[in-house]
Amino acid sequence: MNIKTILSKPLPVVWYRFVQLVKLKVYFKTKFWQKIEPKVHQKVSKSKKTWNAKSLLFTNDFSATDIPEMLQQQTISEANNIINGTISVFDVTYKFAQPISWNTDWRADYSWKNKYFKGYSFYEKNKAKEFDVKFPWELSRLSFLIPVARAYQLEAKKDQLAYIQEILSDWKTSNPIGFSVNWYPMEVSVRTINLIQLREILLEAIDTDEVVNLLNEILLLHGIFLWRNVEFTDIRGNHYSANLTALLLLGSAFKGFYAEAKTWYNYAVKRMEKEFHLQFIPDGVNFEKSISYHRLVVEFYLISFLVMQRAGLKLEEKTLKVLKNACEFTRDVTKPNQLTPIIGDNDSASVFLNDQVSLNDHTNMLQLASLFFQDEKLNTVNEKYHSAYEVFGTKATENLGVTTQNTFASYYYKEGGFVTVKDAQNYFITDVGEVGMKGRGGHGHNDLYSFELMLDGNDIIVDPGCYTYTGDLALKTKMKSTAYHNGLEVDGEEMAPMIGNWGISNIAQPFDVTAEHTTTKAIISGKHPGYQRLEDAVTHQRTFEIEKNSFKLTCTDVITCESPHKIARNLHFDEKIGLEIKENTIFIKTNNTSSKLTVDDFTTIRIAEYTFSANYGSKTTAKKVILETEIKGTTTVQFTIEEEKQF
Template identity: 35%
Template sequence: MKRFVNKAKRLFSKPLGVITYRTTQELILESYRIINRWDRVEKNIDKSLTLTDANRQKNIILYDNLSLLKPNIYRYYDYYDGVTSRVRDGKYELLGHCIPSNFSYYWNEDWRFNYFWGEKYFRRYNYYSTEKSKPYDVKYPWELSRLNFLIPMALLVDETGCINKKDIFSILEDWEKNNPYCYSINWNPMECSIRVINLIILLEILNSWDNLSIEENRLFYRVLAKHGEFLYKTIEYTDVRGNHYTANLVALLLLGYKLEKIYKPSKRWLKNIVDKLDNELQLQFYDDGVNFEKAIGYHRLVTELFLLSTITLKKKNITLKNQSKLQNAISYVEAYLKDDLTAPVFGDNDNASILNFIFDIDIKMHSPILDIGKLFFEGTSYFGDQNDYPYFIFFGPIKEHQNVKKGDKKLSRFEEGGYIVYKTSDIYFFTDIGEVGMNGRGGHGHNDLLSYELEYKGAKLVVDPGSPTYTGDLAKLKKYRSTSMHNILQVEGKEIANLLGNWQIDNAAIPTVNEVKHTRNNLELDVSHTGYSNDFIDYSRKFFVEENREEFFRCIDQFTAIKDCNVTRYIHLDNSINFKSNNSDYLLICENTGKCFTLISDENSTISTEEFYQSFGYGIVKKSKKLILKSNCKQGYNKLYFSIKEI
């Protein structure tokens, strides 16, 4: 009852159009349950499939003549065979944990804790329970059921039996058997959307290698049609829409085109779909290319979704009106990418990606979306001859492996998105200077205004701790979203903006960029915000990032305190940094590079350390240290600072 009341409260806080849409949707879905309509839908799908020309269907995502590129793909035999072997041997990691070698029983289970979600109507599950005896997490069966691990296996299927095609079909059959239509934990609109994309890519690979039998085609197209009918009825429409709604639209677009000659009812899924996608591209990205959810992991996912839909639309000679925003989104990826091709981890991160799993690339690396985006829009590979992944499965033979010229020194300012990236041959500096995201609601953003990441000469020094959980442990999620888990200043233990429920943040910390000065060898940045307006007058933070200087980084916090108060600043160190203190000297030693640095602070602050767990992806953490700088500040003007100097 409590869950129903909370759901009703959220619904009736929406605009009238959304209330009408969602109420109607819920009534229809409940009626489908009462009269067992989904069973009839499933039976009608089987009767309605026209499979005569299934093997002659053109690819809508991948290169049409993929079979001609099989020799190129076998250059990566060891790489893809490694994925397949890990799956078979129970050594394939999913969200930091190996999936069991025989996973017939794990589609609806978090196997880490032997927690099983029983069969019930999909609207009856509660994903976000706070009353748990164990931290089981629905993300694990969801991630397994996305079926992305089948794609590397399919790329090695051939007539010699190197990889047995039957293995793939038996897994898909097992998934369908253990997930009754609309009556399992995996019938969730977002999960269905991602699974659809993976299944269509999987189908196009298998069909490129060899004609599928009638029964093999029937299995694939039946599962796809079931997903299409489900998504068409459950699309996640609301007033401020994000990655879920985008994924729904992209999945329906791909399904509509893939099934238009196989399953006639699919044509209605395409109605106004291009206009809706265009509208969301306009709404969900700022003009400078930053996704409005203010979480870099979700920027990657939504950019992937729009890029895949754009690839499909190009095959239909359709161009989105707002396609330039997608190009800008890819330019943003280029700006924030580090030398090791990883990304900073600001905001929530649940390992959401499609392209990384296709190519079995470390989830921290955002290189696939950049390279595929460059290939699509410019016809050149960003990484040139260093490109180790067969992105040609999308576009065919890449005629020119031309490196995109990358400058040694660059300041990238994203005024609307609210980020600054400063990169030189020695320095990487990234900071958040923007609002909370999602039109002031927060969403997947964190209390990280004026937090930053810093690297110097290959040493990862200051990092964002990331977010290692989501649905599994809401208390831990809240902690990782909080002020104290970011490299910022905190007053009397208060949040810079109140965390509202599980996902929203109060839009209280309004930033103002006072000054940005950039010369060839340095950056000076001065930003203020209103997050502590009840405690401070005129709070501001200044960064000085300077190349060719021993003291290459300085951070100054200035404010006028309304009364005496306790102020804490946090500096989260990468797990490769060892911290040692000797009298007044504070040393930072990088294990990876051997470089040493000293941290210098104002005389009124004391420095201590505390352990924290740095997230390297969903479910993946390593023990690290954070520095805690505590200051007793008096009423009136205060100036706090620290700097980092290379020894």
């Protein structure tokens, strides 16, 4: 953060960041970072006994051999693949030779030279290659070591432990503290949480003192760095939550060994609940307005509050209530296929990546929440996940119940700004809230009154997702835009203007929002003033009706204006969908079903291609339908989507 940005913040934040910046300059000039590494090494290596205090994240009521045989075999198979160099990054498997180049985006063959972490800049336009720092960052989060440690718990093979030792030693040597592209506070935080889990597993295995000592050294360096680079600002988001969680875990494990760790622990404990309530709306929705980030931040606080409870600290009832609401929100927005919609930015991040589920499957987090709250209504799958056994133990996990939802129901998160309608096979969701991050945008998109639709278990209308952050800035901006969502566009203008690389103007604020659920249908309606800034002010109202028996969707848009305008309603179809236009009807085909989209007679229909991204860093081409209408005065336009019989 530069001086200009710092000075735009409130005075306490300005002072905090100014002092932090001055201290960092002093650390750099006095070679603090180069000096602290040997000091930590000396303290760890001279200790008479391996420091084995746990963070309290994992339970003692667990043995690796207690988990089901099939899960054991899956773990061993995954570990073997990893040891042989096959590692999954953003749900894509790559082959890595050792030693791994930790500062390289291997897809673009681009490397960042090691230098002081403050000297990097990632937002480059018009790149010759589409390199993206998030790929070496994700690899350096080191979560792929966890399945290998689990396999070592089961088999105690020397090559498994040797692999972990070799990877950790190489990473430490290749990434001196503060002097590589992988030393950024958020990355340090997430890597810490992963390495704490790795350490807890290894502490339960035999002959691990040497590698645990190495982990102790790496984790202490992470704490020392993070404490001096806490991402404190006026409106804090997932980064600060990650900082607090990492400092809490580090403090919990090392406060009896390293004096400064007590400070880390106390800082995190003092701020954790207050920060939670700043980042979560009372009905449970995370204020960044991204389904992917909602899951990640819930994981942070679920971990933190569990560790605090196990340390004997009492949480406020309102904290537990809002956390449970946050978990219920994830359950309520989950589709019948157990995947979540991709609304807002999606960087595919999680600190429970090793449960062998896809990145858009949040059921393992829900299972942890179900055990935390002892409420089987939060657990939606019969499968028991590895993380559940480790965090809560064999007995609690084996006795866990499961709930399913088969009836037609709707869920309105009025404060958070989402409405979901679903039954056993069909699903609808729309965003009816502000842009996110208290009106700044951040990880939210220009997607007010956009929607997703699933019919008979098949995704029909989808959100295009978020392919990249730094790899292609133009595409990143495009995928946040009004035209890249299933809403309504006026004269090719944004619903709300974009601001820089991350922000969106807070002018398209929803009003007159209603959500009604009857015995026969669900009706959702709302307006926004985003286009009132045009020379001829335009107000837009959108109403959805979803019928219970057929799940037929009717979308009605009322546009109020005086002068002529051209409106476009964009509908992005799933990549597996086939489309055929016949007059004012589009026939929608999947492998086993057929649906149809019917529009008004005075609308022109055309099909175009768009970039679809199911996970961060992955993209494919899919089809979108653009409904274009010339209007003047108050105009009503409408389309319906309904399923036809199977063919």
